Amino acid sequence: MAESLSNMQDPASQGSNAVGASFDENWSPATDGDGLNQAITEGAVPTPPTGQELQQGVPVNAEPLTAEGAALETENQPSDANKVDIVKRDWSGLRKIRAWFDAKFPPLTSSGKKNLYRRPIFWVGVGVVTVGGSALGYVWWSLRTLEQALPNIADMSAFTRDGTLSIKAADGTILLQSGPATREKLQLREIPEQLIKAFIAIEDRRFYEHGGVDYQGIFRAIASNIMARDLVQGGSTITQQLARIVFLNQERSLLRKVREALLAQKIERELNKDQVLERYLNLVYLGSGAYGVADAAWVYFSKPVNELTLAEMATLAGLPPAPSEYSPLVNPDAAKERRNIVLQQMLAAKVITVAQERDAIAQPLAVKPSAPKRLQVQAPYFARYIMKELPRYVSKDALEAGGLTVETSINLEWQKIAEQVMKDAVELDGKAQGFEEAALVSIESRTGEVKAMVGGANFQKSEFNRATQALRQPGSTFKGLVYTAAIAAGFSPYDSYEDGPVIFDGYQPNNYGKRFSGWRSMADALASSVNVVAVKVLVDVGFDPTIKLAHDMGIKSKLNPTYSLALGASEVNLLELTNAYGTLAAQGNYIEAHGIRRVINQRGDVIYNADFKPKRVVDKNSAAIIAWMLQGVVQSGTGGPAALSDRNVAGKTGTSEQARDLWFIGFIPQVVTGIWLGNDDNYPTYGASSTAAYNWREFMSQVVKGMPIEEFPKLPELEGRKGSIKAKPVQPGNVVYGMIKNDDDSISPYNPGGSSHDSATYQDPGSYQEPESYQEPAYQEPVENYN
Template sequence: MPPAPPARARRRQVPPVPAPAPRPASSSPPPVVPARRRGRSLLGWLVQGLVFGVLGLFLLVLYFAWDLPRVDGVPAATRRPSVTLLAADGAMLATQGDLYGETVRLKDLPRTLPAALMAVEDRRFRSHWGIDPYGLARAALANWRAGEVVQGGSTLTQQLAKNLFLTAERTTRRKVQEALLALWLERRFSKDQLLEIYLNRVYLGAGAYGVDAAARLFFGVPARRVNLWQAAMLAGLPKAPSRLNPRASPDLAVARAAEVLEAMVETGAITQAQMEAELGRMRLPTPPSRQAGWFADWALEDLAETFPGNADLVLRATLHARLQASVEARLEALLAGPGARAGVTQGAVVVLDAHTGAVRAMAGGREFRASQFNRATSARRQPGSAFKPFVFLAALEKGMRPEEDVPDGPLTLGSWSPSNGTWRPRGEVSMEEALAQSVNTAAVRVLFRAGGPRAAAEAARRLGIDGRFPNDASIALGTGEVSLLELTAAYAAFANGGLRVTPFGITGAQATGAALPVPRPAPRRAMTPEDAAAIRRMLEAVVARGTGRAAAVPGRTVAGKTGTTQDFRDAWFIGFTGSSVIGIWLGNDDGRPMEDVRGGTLPARLFREIVEAGL
């Protein structure tokens, strides 16, 4: 039989436990955390924050530093070759490229030069470590108060880092890189070494890099010989070298130097009495001729072909600074006075040596800063009767003589009838008198006896005039086009006995102390001495009793020719005395007529004034 199921166990009856009554929250104290456990938790957070902060800072520095330039040494200066153009007396006329002077040592410089620099640029230079938090805070506060950037917080080391390794762009990335490089420079070099590098490499305006180049350029002395006010002026230039340098703005340069002297008093580098004494001594040297820029541009225009290579050049020019200044002053006085009353706004003057072609002075206009266009070399205008000597030269070469008579009566060629102005016909006049009185009808007849327009144009080209000449009789009255420089140079052959000269502006050259050859065409025979003497005699008659009487200088033999174009648009006088040839043109750039200005009036008068001034 199957076993019987077990008897069901009797359950024990357990009465339910009632839930405890809830207590008010305020009566229940929070769980107590041990102080040791709480400290460990806070320390953990601090450690994690420090780790992540260092990691973030490392990544940030890595981001800014990944494209830093190589800093295994101070890079060599990269620069354009410099060209220094000196006048005949050694005065500086112009510079091109970048100028570097001698490398200076701090011990060789006057103590006032680095003191001035630190006083105005970085007073805490000797104490900071490349970055000056105090200076940054001071600059930020000043800029916030002014509402604009009025101060910079960069140290000298930061400026040096930017100049050596970085560009001048204004970005956060560049500023951070500048700070990193400043820290490296401070670890790599001593303070004196940093100052030396800065003083030898800083840009100080007008193409000058370093204090020695700037001292020589602005004051004519090496950096080791600068006085106190000169040191202050140099120290003030890094703020805005292109605007504050003495070449660009003497007044601003002086004002900035005064600010530097005041800063030196504040730092104790000098006394108040020393500052006041230097303010009284501050005198900039006379600046170079303000208009010699036309000469410099012309003299240097073929520089690359004449002196190939990348060496620094020092060129000696033919220009005489004193004569140049005299030419400028008298041209300006004439244009401002009688020229203004006669409607003349422009002029040009060339003075050259008749025997060599050396240009002694050149004014290509009234004001170089207002217009760099050179009216002496680039403007091509009709010369009027100043062209007639070439017509008469062609006639002499055909056998005519100055004493030979030529009809001076009215003349008609087709529809053209040249006018003689106020000249009253005499029937016949000698060639010499026809040139002296600038008789147009006689000049046309001389042209035909000389072989026609082509013969006159050939004579002019042989003497160096590369103009466009009409192939008709009007060429006798100067209806071609010439430049003042080539017309003046052509007249040199009349003065020197018949030799054609080529105008030039450079007489000597040196590269790194070694003399270089200066190529120059030698004068060559362009007419016989007899024909040159005959033309000279006729040109002397122009001044003695003809249209050029206003050019006569008592006690001097003067020869020359006047020229006036239609409606008084151009007025010329080309003349010579001794070994100098002077070419003068007056007119207006737009061809506007002047008021009865002829070659024998204001141009001839200006010629005389230049000669009397000491030519």
């Protein structure tokens, strides 16, 4: 309001109100403490306002307003919304501080010089000290935080490199490490002293003097490298390199270098120098897939470390800074030059003589490369099976990232028994019966976990896994699945079929020796493995129901809808056939056979956890009936050699045409095991399926020791039982009974000659001409969907 009045054009009011306006705008506390500043206005000298006047905002010495002035004042009065509170500052506190400072630190000292505290440089120094102290405090706090987050040095013993795939047995034993894994570990006393000194001379001359970080060595390395215009010495100590190898990555950043230094010091506090050296020399990467001096000696010179020459030792010691650049296999000239630098450093360190240096430098860079040795692999066929299975459960990105640990279900005790039994089978039975290969799979029936797997007689000679990759004709073992379909369709094990000559659409099933035995019950025909009855049962059940149920039970290979399907004409592998019989052991519940329990990534996260749920594919009563029938195979049929002394066994033998494949798949309630014997080139054997049954017993009799005895389910009530699946009988176009199909495809009446049925006798295949060429059985991807 005062400002508005001061701008009014009325001369009568301008003078008097200008005084109040000028006073309000300019009045403030005096900075020197000697009074108030006063605004001089024409014709009026204002006096200081009282506190009440200031609070109420009353103009001092204001003349009474005229009517026009009052109107203008009212018009220019701001509304409540536009009022702004004016805050009056109290400077008395600052005045007191100023007065104290002037008294304490006068501008001039007694000698007449300017007081230090009055100089700008003093306050700049105070600022620098304050900022520097804060920075040092922050650095100290950061280092403490980093040090507290350092890994446990004890974890070094369990270290596996990035990219290493580790496959473990159920008890944690490493079966296989694939990738850049530490392969052969040496104790320090096994490493030549000159080789150790070569690494110290070129990588860390003051190794025995520093505590993990060599600050003197850093400056010396910089100077040496500048003078030589080459990488003569490294700045990182051996301990720092070990810290980087085990716990850190190879990124180039200040933070990583700080962590490396802190970790190196921690390693030195917890390990002695010899322990540091031993770990370093076993883990350092030396190029061409070689990790550690033992691998490098083999990769570059095909010899153990204790046979290396001084020149060869110097060659290896020169590799760590740039393994590819200094590799004698990749760049021999650079490797030789680097070798000579190492020898010069060894001479400077007085660990070799001048004569030794000259002799070593004069030697040519002779290399004799070999592939890196790998860790001893246990259960090699199973380990390779796991590696093939991994992409089913783990993403491509996870596989490429590497560093995975795969925990499996393999029981190493069972595995060792299985390997020995298969070895004996080939070496003893195979020589007499003409087969050179064998395979075994054992599965825990209620979980589907693979407990043992042997894929061949000798993994070193052939890595082809006959348990998972070889597709072979199952022979009569497939009858077990045909009869399962019949029982599930409501058939009775006592239903009878005539074992006699019959031709379905030009196809004639024959028993061994073309002998027939008349009417047989299904249970009896299965125990005696009668071919004709099996085909007739298949015709009555139908192709589609049989194939569908077989797939539901675990068969993944393609099954052809032909009459010979009942006799095992469609090829399968041992694992899937054993898995299908495992469904019967589990009382009709199918669980896919698998060997992987968990997969853990490099960070320790579980990225896959097996969670296979049982699926009811055969009704419980039907599973109990077929298990009872298969027990008859062992008790009174072709599977007698598989019988165990302390518990019942159910199973089925199988022999393909000309005994090319010898099978036995058997189970107890807890475990199902399958065995195959034969030749890769399909050459006929002179054996019988009873040999497979015998070796099944050799394996199972050992693994069941201490295992609780469980009884099979009792045979359910058969009267009035209804099936759980619907039969879809085959409708043959032409059926001929009582006739025999001759070799020229003509038919003639059957002349019995003898009426006895030879249930398990094998006829010598006679002369056989070896095929001109043979290709190893190719692995076929399992068929997932079926129409």
